[in-house]
Amino acid sequence: MNEAGASPDLKEGLYIGREIPTDHPYFLEGLLNSGPNQWPDTIPDREEFQKSTMEYYHAVFDLAKDIMAVLALTLNHDEAYFDPLTDGAVATLRYLHYPPPPKQMGERLRGIGAHTDFSCITLLLQDEVSGLQVQPIPGAYVVNLGNLFSRMTNDTYKSNLHRVINDSGNDRYSIPFFLTGNPKYVCKCLPGFQKDGEPGKYLPATVQEVVSSSYKETFARAERYKAEIQTKIQNNVTKEVAA
Numbered sequence: 001m002n003e004a005g006a007s008p009d010l011k012e013g014l015y016i017g018r019e020i021p022t023d024h025p026y027f028l029e030g031l032l033n034s035g036p037n038q039w040p041d042t043i044p045d046r047e048e049f050q051k052s053t054m055e056y057y058h059a060v061f062d063l064a065k066d067i068m069a070v071l072a073l074t075l076n077h078d079e080a081y082f083d084p085l086t087d088g089a090v091a092t093l094r095y096l097h098y099p100p101p102p103k104q105m106g107e108r109l110r111g112i113g114a115h116t117d118f119s120c121i122t123l124l125l126q127d128e129v130s131g132l133q134v135q136p137i138p139g140a141y142v143v144n145l146g147n148l149f150s151r152m153t154n155d156t157y158k159s160n161l162h163r164v165i166n167d168s169g170n171d172r173y174s175i176p177f178f179l180t181g182n183p184k185y186v187c188k189c190l191p192g193f194q195k196d197g198e199p200g201k202y203l204p205a206t207v208q209e210v211v212s213s214s215y216k217e218t219f220a221r222a223e224r225y226k227a228e229i230q231t232k233i234q235n236n237v238t239k240e241v242a243a
């Protein structure tokens with residue numbers, strides 16, 4: 001659950017990563033959901049779907065690496081500066097579907113609640129149905145900086161808050177790609193972003209540590225929400241029995 005105080009996200013999706021075999025260290029060490037992809041049996045032409053998904057995955061991965069090289073240049077480093085972060089990077093492609101929200105369910109419904117991305121950068125392909133609160137441009141990507149990049153610049157480069165509310169009345173589809181990073185890469189404040197003598201806002205931490213703690217927060221929020229709902233249901237049942 002992304003946004004405290006809102007309803008749980010309405011979105012549903014299929015998450016795809018690099019094919020990681022079960023003897024790979026990332027799988028053995030349980031790093032950032034790495035493992036063999038779980039391709040649904042219900043897809044009519046599964047082989048073709050798998051092939052075109054992975055082709056797209058690798059193409060957009062290369063594009064994300066190029067964007068990281070450009071970002072390195074903006075920081076006066078050479079373009080290979082982020083190679084240790086992007087080599088062996090965990091990255092996730094999501095096929096997302098946002099159903100039109102049921103009318104009677106009130107205002108706090110979110111396709112996806114307000115959040116900043118946990119990734120380093122996100123490349124986001126949208127269909128023509130708006131909702132992200134950034135106007136979709138056909139064929140263009142929205143590029144978001146994620147929390148990891150923000151962290152490395154001591155929050156000088158910002159990961160922006162965003163959400164999706166699909167009030168178009170139609171289904172909405174999007175395909176974000178999250179370049180997270182090599183799980184073992186240590187994110188520390190990049191040179192030039194720390195004032196002399198002052199500590200950075202964040203301690204150095206690996207991609208694995210930073211991202212898994214964000215996941216933990218998200219799931220803990222969902223657990224609290226479930227517990228609140230359970231209590232409300234329980235209280236209503238008790239009231240009805242007493243009446």
Ligand SMILES: O=C(O)CCC(=O)C(=O)O
Nearest residue numbers: 096112117132164174176
């Ligand atoms: O579907 C979208 O346009 C946004 C998705 C998003 O923000 C996310 O998955 O983090």
Ligand SMILES: [Fe+2]
Nearest residue numbers: 115116117162
């Ligand atoms: Fe996002």
